Amino acid sequence: MLTTASIGIAGTIAAGRASADTLADVPPREPGADLSAFSARSKYVRIGRIPEAGPGRRNVDPSDAINSKTPLDKLVGTITPSDLHYERSHSGVPDLDPAKHRLLMHGMVQKPLVFSVDDLKAMPSVSRTVFLECTGNGWENWKKADENLTVQNTHGLVSTNEWTGVPLKFVLDLVGKEKESTWMLAEGGDAAGVARSIPLTDEIMEEAILAYGQNGEPLRPAHGFPIRLIMPGFEGNLNIKWLRRLKFGDQPWMTRWETARYTQLLADGKAKQFQLRMETNSVITSPSGTMEIRPGYNRITGLAWSGHGKIAKVQVSTDGAKTWAEAQLNYPILAKAQTRFQMDWVWDGQPTKIVSRSTDEKGNVQPDRVSFIAQMGTNALFHYNAQQTWSIDAAGRVRNVLA
């Protein structure tokens, strides 16, 4: 047990000492509603994917939204509820008929095949809990920091679900991928026809999944129903939703999604293509932007993740990155999944800054913002993984700042 915490928290318990050995201190028992086909959320729980700037003020009109963000500030544990998984679509959300949907596998293969959804569901399956992250996650802080942003605004384009489906490798065996096939084109069934060229490395052939299940149930339309590609550790855009086609070849197709879009404009004006892996990252989710804290014991908690594998270590600074302490990592620590960290902290009431820094099992360390910008410049839009700093003023107000 965390002894610091037991000492710290003993003085902050709001409800306090019980009056006597009676039930005078707790509200009376309540009768309840009938059971039902689905357990709805409590009427007291206010949670949703449309970001809010400041209490109750939405900063995006849903009809204008090009993405919707996971409310990391209101979630606990590591799983993201399916209906709160972040969403980024280029042509809205189609609700495809699974009885009619097909997946074509063709190109440099010995036996081109078409699969129905039932064909795929009859095959051996795997389940894997992994994060998905939009490559644009964090872009709000590339050039400046709006102090009114919440962690949902700054980091809400990452979520973790248990995905279930057929290992890519299994269907590669069925169609007989030719040895010269080193690239795969994955295309979605939405009107935008998002299509990406994916290099067939050993890692990708071993880990990619043609998923039909999400957190135990069928995929939801916003997340690719009836089939999506899951590419553990790689940018969200590669995890093609509404998957209709996998074509095999010996070079990338240079689709507009990897030439005009999703390339990285570097400081020297050159564009970097196929920067596919998501780097080691972390963020403190509480206390975080627009929250207010009180002096005394506060628990710091957040999430860390890396496209390279498991999180090895998360360090937290409560003095603006001058000194660091190692946070506790919650079990289980899964490769390419979000890991929850936490640390006890007694705040002395003085203005300060808090920040987290993750290290993954391959030794990659999340960069500070100054080093990150020095390397990447400010033209880029994607793969922002600099450390996130929250400032705390004398009144306990937590705000988004650059460092």
Place this chain on the structure above:
Amino acid sequence: MLTTASIGIAGTIAAGRASADTLADVPPREPGADLSAFSARSKYVRIGRIPEAGPGRRNVDPSDAINSKTPLDKLVGTITPSDLHYERSHSGVPDLDPAKHRLLMHGMVQKPLVFSVDDLKAMPSVSRTVFLECTGNGWENWKKADENLTVQNTHGLVSTNEWTGVPLKFVLDLVGKEKESTWMLAEGGDAAGVARSIPLTDEIMEEAILAYGQNGEPLRPAHGFPIRLIMPGFEGNLNIKWLRRLKFGDQPWMTRWETARYTQLLADGKAKQFQLRMETNSVITSPSGTMEIRPGYNRITGLAWSGHGKIAKVQVSTDGAKTWAEAQLNYPILAKAQTRFQMDWVWDGQPTKIVSRSTDEKGNVQPDRVSFIAQMGTNALFHYNAQQTWSIDAAGRVRNVLA
């Protein structure tokens, strides 16, 4: 990869060989709906917790229901979506105001305390993925087998969620549990006031959680919002919902929930009390009751779980328990959580019976029905963990049978 499966499935792919290197075989792309605050389920997905007997025929009126069951036949992976977690309540579902709710800890402790929900949320947390199972799960098959039951009917009172909250041990330190306190009374805030005496073994003090989170979000009212007790491996009834009180003492309280209810009537007419741990169990979820299969390749899959720890092995028989083969266990295998198993099978079209048998890491083997009934008799109602047999007739119809 499962070579048997690749060979078996190659002949059963419904959609079949692609016509040419074109998109003639897949439906056109579709425009989509706007993004939204929540991702709804597909209109094509029919899923719910009210059991159905036969296609479309509900066998329980929701207003008469005393429990609602997880549709294990329609789920994949291991996580149960929060709104489909099984439900068993004795006085309906209250939606308690978390701002007013309190937890009293008193009795044989040095410092009786009352906690608000915010107090608990400020404490160090743990997350753990575990199964919960109603002790009555499986009772339908004690005396006879209705052949029209689905696996949702026979085994739908077990689910697996990621639960997040405060370790019991942490609050025990805060109130200063006295050494003589060997029992804990946990009481719920629903009108029925379900209350159970729990022995404070090392295992329970180490593993029990005061949970406020479920699959990443706040508990849902049907599952105990704002606080419930999580007792990994022990009968569902001990996982007290709407938790309002923990009282400590040196003997059990003998509440009506452990005297008149939730005792086990044995073959000799004696009643067994405090049979708290859920035993090793498993069930094939596909193919399962009321499904229909075709000759040729079929994937057998199901779930196994044990209150003793991890699942070590699941064996499957496709010839009515004459011979057994070891099924593949899907990663990760977590202690006291459901583990997914699967096995390739080529059905020759002859009538047969399929059955699964789990073994846990402590060496406990799920009993066959004859041995189980010989030991327990047919007076009992709880802790049914006999092997589940599904019969398959010449037409491929899958039916619930005793063995």
